[in-house]
Amino acid sequence: MKKINSRVPIAVLISVMLIFLNISIIRYVREITGNNIKSVMGGTIIKEGLFGLEVFDGADSKKEDDxxxxxxxxxxxxxxxxxxxxxxxxxxxxxxxxxxxxxxxxxxxxxxxxxxxxxxxxxxxxxxxxxxxxxxxxxxxxxxxxxxxxxxxxxxxxxxxxxxxxxxxxxxxxxxxxxxxxxxxxxxxxxxxxxxxxxxxxxxxxxxxxxxxxxxxxxxxxxxxxxxxEDFLSHAYHGWHHDANSIVKFIYGDKLNIVDKVLNMENDGYFSNIIAKGKDGKQYRFTFIRITNGADIPFRQFVMDEGKWKDVEINF
Missing domain, CATH: 3.10.450 (Nuclear Transport Factor 2; Chain: A,)
Incomplete structure (x- = not known):
């Protein structure tokens, strides 16, 4: 009688188990790294950035009357x-x-x-x-x-x-x-x-x-x-990341060490322009757009150069 090699089924079983394990790991990595990309309206959904800083409960900006x-x-x-x-x-x-x-x-x-x-x-x-x-x-x-x-x-x-x-x-x-x-x-x-x-x-x-x-x-x-x-249940309760003045103070000031002090703020419809004095002595203008959920979104940055505002890219 021919002897059956019992190692073959065991090897196959181990291989199958490893394949399923690898698939599970890949799916998990995609979830935690954001590679499991979803689409909407012909585009890609991306996460809202929080400037690389943690949001603390209770670290609210000053509540406005409205x-x-x-x-x-x-x-x-x-x-x-x-x-x-x-x-x-x-x-x-x-x-x-x-x-x-x-x-x-x-x-x-x-x-x-x-x-x-x-x-x-x-x-x-x-x-x-x-x-x-x-x-x-x-x-x-x-x-x-x-x-x-x-x-x-x-x-x-x-x-x-x-x-x-x-x-x-x-x-x-x-x-x-x-x-x-x-x-x-x-x-x-x-x-x-x-x-x-x-x-x-x-x-x-x-x-x-x-x-x-x-x-x-x-x-x-x-x-x-x-x-x-847009999340309507976040900005009013958690953090200062939605507020233009706070962003200029904490990000462009404390974190990036660019801004010395805010000089003026101008509102034009849903645009907000904050004029600030830089620690290098130059004037900067930070433009924000206020969206429907109340957040001020950083839009453009400028520096005064020879009497004119010049676009400048400031990475967080």
């Missing part, structure tokens, strides 16, 4: 007027965009009345133009971004969203992108999203950045979209 209006209320702003439109015949868009900002406007104008509720509930019957506008919006992505995100993934990134409003848009400093200088825009977006409960929908807010590049004969196209969901 802090409930600032932190716990939805947007009171007027939605940006549409420049481009989608109808039953399709999108009314130029073949080539001459200005980069028009691509951003077109993207959000087109998807404004699109809806991809997926398994979520909301509305009565059809909503807007349904999924019809999404292929037109997908055309506004660069070829590189399309390679990284298939149309199926693009469509899925809109699941549960029934309407989109563009609230804010501002041009920031250009960034280096693949050996070229690319324009970059700050945006804030309001969405109406479905839920698991019939008749229950809710507003959600996101802010972030859109980078564009020249895409051959296609002209300007969207190279990247990075969005951060």
């Amino acid at each position: 802090y409930i209006q600032r932190f716990f209320r939805p947007s009171k702003e007027k939605v940006m007027d549409k420049k481009y439109f989608f109808n039953k015949e399709g999108a009314e868009l130029p073949k080539v965009f001459q200005a980069s900002n028009d691509v951003v406007r077109a993207y959000f104008d087109i998807i404004s009345d699109a809806a991809n509720m997926g398994s979520k509930k909301g509305g009565m019957g059809s909503i807007g133009y349904g999924t019809a506008p999404y292929p037109e919006a997908y055309k506004l992505l660069s070829e590189d971004k399309k390679k990284a995100m298939t149309y199926e993934s693009f469509l899925k990134s809109f699941e549960s969203i029934g309407h989109i409003n563009l609230l804010k848009m501002a041009e920031g400093p250009s960034v280096k992108s693949e050996n070229s200088i690319s324009p970059r825009y700050f945006v804030e977006i309001e969405t109406i999203e479905g839920s698991d409960t019939l008749g229950k929908t809710y507003f959600a807010y996101y802010y972030g950045y859109i980078t564009l590049n020249q895409d051959g004969n296609n002209g300007w196209r969207i190279h990247s979209i990075e969005l951060i969901p």
